[in-house]
Amino acid sequence: MKQICLLGATGSIGTQVLDIVRNNPASYQVKAISFNQNLAKATEIIEEFKPALVACGDSVNEIELKKIFPNIEFAKGMEGLLRVATYPVANPVVINALVGSVGCLPTAEALKQGRSVLLANKETLVMAGEIIMALAKENNAQIIPIDSEHSAIAQILTGKNPQEIQRLILTASGGALFNKTRSELKTVTMEEALNHPNWQMGAKITIDSATLMNKGFEIMEAAHLFRVPIDRIDVVVHRESIVHSMVEFVDGSVLAQLAVPDMHLPINFALNYPSHKVLSKKLDLTKIGQLTFQPVDEERFKTLPLARYAFLKGGFYPAVLNATNEAMVELFLNRLVTIDQIEEEITLSMHDDCLMDNYRHLPFNLENIMKVDQDVKNKKFQKFKR
Ligand code: NDP
Ligand code: MG
Numbered sequence: 078m079k080q081i082c083l084l085g086a087t088g089s090i091g092t093q094v095l096d097i098v099r100n101n102p103a104s105y106q107v108k109a110i111s112f113n114q115n116l117a118k119a120t121e122i123i124e125e126f127k128p129a130l131v132a133c134g135d136s137v138n139e140i141e142l143k144k145i146f147p148n149i150e151f152a153k154g155m156e157g158l159l160r161v162a163t164y165p166v167a168n169p170v171v172i173n174a175l176v177g178s179v180g181c182l183p184t185a186e187a188l189k190q191g192r193s194v195l196l197a198n199k200e201t202l203v204m205a206g207e208i209i210m211a212l213a214k215e216n217n218a219q220i221i222p223i224d225s226e227h228s229a230i231a232q233i234l235t236g237k238n239p240q241e242i243q244r245l246i247l248t249a250s251g252g253a254l255f256n257k258t259r260s261e262l263k264t265v266t267m268e269e270a271l272n273h274p275n276w277q278m279g280a281k282i283t284i285d286s287a288t289l290m291n292k293g294f295e296i297m298e299a300a301h302l303f304r305v306p307i308d309r310i311d312v313v314v315h316r317e318s319i320v321h322s323m324v325e326f327v328d329g330s331v332l333a334q335l336a337v338p339d340m341h342l343p344i345n346f347a348l349n350y351p352s353h354k355v356l357s358k359k360l361d362l363t364k365i366g367q368l369t370f371q372p373v374d375e376e377r378f379k380t381l382p383l384a385r386y387a388f389l390k391g392g393f394y395p396a397v398l399n400a401t402n403e404a405m406v407e408l409f410l411n412r413l414v415t416i417d418q419i420e421e422e423i424t425l426s427m428h429d430d431c432l433m434d435n436y437r438h439l440p441f442n443l444e445n446i447m448k449v450d451q452d453v454k455n456k457k458f459q460k461f462k463r
Contacts, residue, residue, distance in 0.1 A: 078103075078106055079104060079105050079106070079168055079348070080105075080106050080108045080166035080168050080169055081098060081105055081106065081107045081108060081109075081170050081172060082108055082109040082110075082161050082162060082163075082164045082166070082169055082170065082171045082172070082187075083095075083107060083109070083110045083111070083161070083172045084110075084111045084132075084158060084161055084162060084171070084173045084174060084175045084180065084183055084198075085111060085112070085113075085173070085174035085175040085176065085180075085197075085198070086107075086110035086112055086122050086174070087112040087115040087118040087119055087122065088174055088175075088176065088279050089174075089277065089278050089279045089340070090174035090197040090223065090340060090344065091110075091112075091172075092118075093340050093341050093344055094172055094174060095107070095122065095125075095126065097341060097344060097345055097348065098126065099125075105170075105348070107122075107126040107127075107128050108128055108129055108130070108164055108166050109128055109130040109131070109132070109160070109161040109164035109166075110122060110123075110126070110128045110130075110131055110132070110161065111131070111132035111133075111158050111161045111175070112131075112132075112133065112134065112138075113133075113134035114134055114138070116138050116141060119131070119138070119142070120142070120145065123142070123145075123146055123149065127149075128149070129149065129150060129164075130149070130151075130160060130161060130164050131146075131149055131150070131151050131152075132152045132153065132154075132157025132158055132160060132161045133151060133153045133157060134153070134154070135153060135154070136153055138153075139151050139152075139153045155179070155182060158175070158179070158182070158183045159186045161183070162183040162184070162186045162187040162192075163186055163187060163190050163192070169192055170193075170195065170348065171187040171192050171193070171194045171195065172194075172195045172223075172347075173187075173195070173196050173197060173198040173201065174198065174223075175198045176198065176200070176279055176281050176282070177198075177200050177281065178200050178204055178396075178399060178400065178403060178447070178450045180198030180200055180201050181198075181200065181201045181204055181205055181209075181446070181447065181450075182443065182447065184196065184198065184201040184209060184220075185201075185205070185208070185209060185212055185443055187218070188209065188212040188213050188216050188218045188220075189212060189216060190216070191216045191217055191218050192218055193218045193219040193220070193221060194213075194218070194219075194220050194221070195221045195223055195344075195347040195348065196220050196221065196222055196223060196224075197223040197224065197344075199294050199295065199298045200294070200399055200403075202220075202297065202298045202301045202302065203297050203298060203395055203398070203399045204395055204396040204399045204400075204446055204450065205395075205396065205443060205446050206297060206298070206300075206301035206395065207301070207391070208441075208442070208443055208446070209301070210301050210302075219350075220302065221347045221350045222298070222302055222343070222347065223340070223343050223344055223347050224295060224298060224343070225321045225322075225338075225340065225342075225343045226248065226295050226299070226321055226322040227295070227298060227299060227302055227303075227322070228321070228334075228342075228343035228347065229320075229321035229323075229333075229334035229343075230245055230299065230302075230303060230322050230324055230334075231302075231346075231350070231351075232334050232346060232351075232353075233322075233323070233333070233334055234303070234324060237324075237326075239304070241326050241327050241328075242303070242305060242309075242324060242325075242326060242327075243309070243325045243326055243327045243329075244305075244309045244311055244324070244325040245299050245303060245305050245309065245310045245311070245322070245323075245324055245325075246311050246312075246313055246322060246323040246324070246325060246331070247292060247295055247296065247299060247310065247311070247312050247313075247322050248312075248313055248318070248320050248321060248322055248323070249289065249292045249312050249313070249314050249315065249373065250273070250274060250275050250276070250286065250314075250315070250316060250317075250318045251274075251289075251314050251316055252273060252274075252283075252286035252287040252288070252289065252291075253269060253270055253271070253272050253273050253274065253283070253286070253287045254269070254270060254287045254288075254416070255314070255316070258377075259377060259417065262415065262416050262417040263415050263417060265415070265416045267409065267410060267412060270283070270284055270287045270409070270416055271283050271284070273286055273287075274316070274318075275317070275318040275338045276318065276338055276340075278340075280410055281403070281406050281410075284406045284409060284410065284416070284419070285402070285406065287416065288378070288416065288419050288420055289378040289380045290380040290402050290419070290420075290423070292312050292373075292378075292380070292381060292384075293380045293381050293383060293384025293385075294384060294399075296310050296312065296381070296384050296385065296388070297384055297388045297395060300388060307385055307388050307389065308385075312373050312381060313370045313372065313373070314370070314371045314372070314373055315369065315370050316369060317365060317368055317369065318338040319335050319336070319337070319338070319360065319362075319365060319368055320333045320334070320335050320368060321333075321334050321335070321336060321343075322334060335360060335362075336360055337358050337359070337360050339358055341356060341358070342356055342358075378420075379420055379424060380420055380423065383398065383420075383423050383424060383427055384398065386427055390427075392436075392437075392441055393433070393436045393437075393439070393441070393445075393446065393449050394427065394433070396446045396449045396450055396453075397426050397427070397432070397433065397449060397453050398423060398426065398427060400449065400450045400451075400452075400453035400454050400457075401422055401423045401426040401453055402419065402423055403450075403454065404453065404454040404457035404458055405418065405419040405422050405423070405457060405461075406419060408457070408458070408461050408462070413461050413462060414461055422457065426453070432453070432456070435452070436449050436452075
């Protein structure tokens with residue numbers, strides 16, 4: 078019996094993890110969960126899965142839930158998240174389905190205890206990939222990706238010699254605004270940007286998909302996870318989201334992973350890594366008919382070169398990239414900026430020597446990465462929240 082410590086239980090990934098648990102009660106038990114604001118969903122989850130520990134976003138929700146569930150242990154804020162990540166059980170499986178930089182420290186804490194982490198929270202690797210991968214190595218813990226592209230690559234690479242990899246090829250759906258010109262972006266509404274053609278996901282990653290920042294993050298994520306130089310990670314636009322990624326080997330052979338676009342599959346694979354366990358949805362290629370591939374226009378989507386730039390600069394650059402994006406996406410979701418301003422502001426951050434000078438002297442560690450994250454967000458909020 079695997080005992081699940083689930084960070085971000087109320088979200089898109091979190092609830093899909095819970096679907097799998099619900100369908101396999103003999104294999105999994107939910108022991109600890111976290112949520113932030115969605116009290117109604119959290120209440121349902123607690124009633125159904127009866128976790129022993131619940132971490133709440135704030136004390137208001139904590140007090141509310143304590144009244145309904147007097148026998149459950151509660152915690153809140155970052156301390157709560159760290160407790161979920163390290164909750165003492167015999168056979169722990171830590172799943173990080175938090176969104177944003179708040180996921181970084183819980184990943185690190187689980188790894189420090191030698192616990193493997195099933196990671197959906199890509200921001201962890203974007204902002205602190207080097208430190209996180211080193212922690213995993215030191216503590217003999219694994220990071221098993223949930224992100225569909227990285228799951229595809231992990232599936233392809235099972236049993237392969239990493240020396241034989243020539244290139245990783247990430248597929249990109251192109252998101253909701255793929256056919257819009259740069260000038261058309263000025264008038265794109267939040268609703269249009271949130272209308273992803275193939276995937277139902279949380280708001281933040283749906284906007285990241287529309288700007289292709291998500292694919293930039295995934296290049297960085299792949300470089301860390303699979304230790305492939307970033308100039309050997311390519312992106313191809315594949316509107317159908319059936320091929321989830323590919324690996325080219327040194328002999329020119331290209332292996333791809335195909336499946337219906339449904340996150341239950343990568344979650345299920347991560348839970349059983351490296352085995353494939355039964356799921357019901359099957360792919361029928363005859364119904365799809367054709368699969369298309371096209372290059373990315375990196376003039377239109379500068380988020381890809383920006384991600385490579387941040388990765389190669391290293392140090393606090395990736396954290397600044399991530400924080401600028403997170404702040405700008407939040408501002409866009411509050412209708413305070415237009416969607417094209419997200420990329421514009423990231424471009425400014427990446428080339429703002431004054432901004433980066435603030436951080437240059439800081440020792441490179443997780444504590445300072447989190448400080449930089451907060452500082453950049455504060456600056457961006459000050460600039461746009463009038
Ligand atoms: P959602 O927004 O749907 O869910 C996020 C979860 O994190 C919710 O449980 C939310 O709580 C919680 N949360 C948000 N902010 C905080 C905070 N400040 N403190 C504590 N908890 C918080 O996101 P997704 O499930 O879509 O994405 C999760 C991660 O997985 C992201 O990193 C995303 O990039 C990645 N991912 C997602 C995919 C998808 O299909 N959704 C695909 C591939 C990767 P509450 O709702 O209660 O407020
Ligand atoms: Mg992905």
